[in-house]
Amino acid sequence: DAKTTQPPSMDCAEGRAANLPCNHSTISGNEYVYWYRQIHSQGPQYIIHGLKNNETNEMASLIITEDRKSSTLILPHATLRDTAVYYCIADGGGSNYKLTFGKGTLLTVNP
């Protein structure tokens, strides 16, 4: 598993885009970047994943740099319900698919 580094906390105004960075400079070629979030007192929730190309789904966009050493999760129009801890995970080498979580980034969306 590649080590990931995320800022411990970020703030965002409601309705604005939230851009959450993640550094994964030791990522190997077969490792994907996954993002999960955990709203207070709930289990983590899968958001999005990518390998090389940028990805978009109904929840978010994932921008991966060309050298794959970092990525950014973008929530285009943050709402109060997006307040959560966001985890960036770089993995893909094992056969058991266990997730290795760090401490993540606490995103607080302010009204």
Next chain:
Amino acid sequence: DTGVSQDPRHKITKRGQNVTFRCDPISEHNRLYWYRQTLGQGPEFLTYFQNEAQLEKSRLLSDRFSAERPKGSFSTLEIQRTEQGDSAMYLCASSTPGTLSYEQYFGPGTRLTVT
């Protein structure tokens, strides 16, 4: 609701007692995971099942912990002789085979408090 369910949601027990938690995964998911989460930390992997076979156990899973998935459906996690250090949120997740296994669906967790 067809999501992952866990029971109980909260458990308070006295040190030295045994506790058992249950997880019901999404019905078509053959992979099941247990994680433990302490305050301020991300979830930590405990163990993993593919169908009824337990294929990996973390070193965090001491001999006081045992997990089963007898028919490849629901799973139980038992902690014997609980200690205060066992106080945590115990999370269960399930997934389908292959690379999609990284898309794990988590239950709400069981919060254990050992007094």
